[in-house]
Amino acid sequence: VVNKTMLSKRWRVGVDSGSGATCIIVPKILRELGAEVFTVNSQPDGTFPGRAPEPTSENLADLCTLVRERKLDVGFAFDGDGDRFAVIDETGRFAHQDSSLAAYASHEVCRRGGGSVVTHVDASMCIEEAVQRSGGKLLRTKVGDVAVSRTVKSTGSIFGGEPCGSWVHPDFNPAADGILSAILFLRALETEGVTPSQFVSKIPVYPILRSKVECEPLEKESAMPLIKGRLLEAFHEMEELSELDGIRVRLSSGWILVRPSGTEPAIRITAEFRSSEETEEAMRKTLSIVKEIVGERR
Secondary structure (H helix, E strand, O other): OOOOOOOOOOOEEEEEOOOOOOOOHHHHHHHHOOOEEEEEOOOOOOOOOOOOOOOOHHHOHHHHHHHHHHOOOEEEEEOOOOOOEEEEOOOOOEOOHHHHHHHHHHHHHHHHOOOEEEEEOOOOHHHHHHHHHOOOEEEEEOOOHHHHHHHHHHHOOOEEEEOOOEEEEOOOEEEEOHHHHHHHHHHHHHHHOOOHHHHHHOOOOOOEEEEEEEOOHHHHHHHHHHHHHHHHHHOOOOOEEEOOOOEEEEEOOEEEEEEEOOOOOEEEEEEEEOOHHHHHHHHHHHHHHHHHHHHHOO
């Protein structure tokens, strides 16, 4: 990786490994690439004393402060086992993860002159717009990095990722790799000659709402066909219906996803539209339908 991604700029990089598996290797690789590295939560400790292991905006206040106070170029945070990462821009702000994914996907499509990109059914439409605008094609798959990795491989796609920071770069690794993603993100910034905030600012952030309705595991399968029928009635102006993973309804200005949770007794609902008003109205209608049907079956 180092041999293929040598950088010309001496980047000043903040790293928060969260006391996880990347504590030693990430600073080492970045220094080999010529970066000046500043760290927080850099001592390996499986109890994660510094912060929770998920690299979410709520957990990265220390890294944001480090980047801002030291006037660093960028910050990278990693989850416990290093397959996911997050970006802190040069102002010390958490970079919206859908926007980061969309911006990098667009960069890769432009760099290669086309190609397909993979993400899952619950990812923002800003990714699809960015990929298509750059001359590429977006493929959606089931939620989960394994599903994304398999689809990248089976379709010969150039890149794949989930908004949680799980990115797949098939030229280097067929699985999600947070360390590799951070390095290639730096390369993209250098290639385009931009700061992190400039890199992601070209991607619009649309309002997304998420909710869930409790539903016993044995009831999920029988409830979904009923929910589908009601969604078809409520959103008759739909442009596309997908049942790849749950029920995803695409309309002219947004989409709705109703999906049985794979980790808890619940049915998850996501709505994303171009305006807050549309998003709130779609969520209200969908949530009412799901609650009514689940309630009838109790």
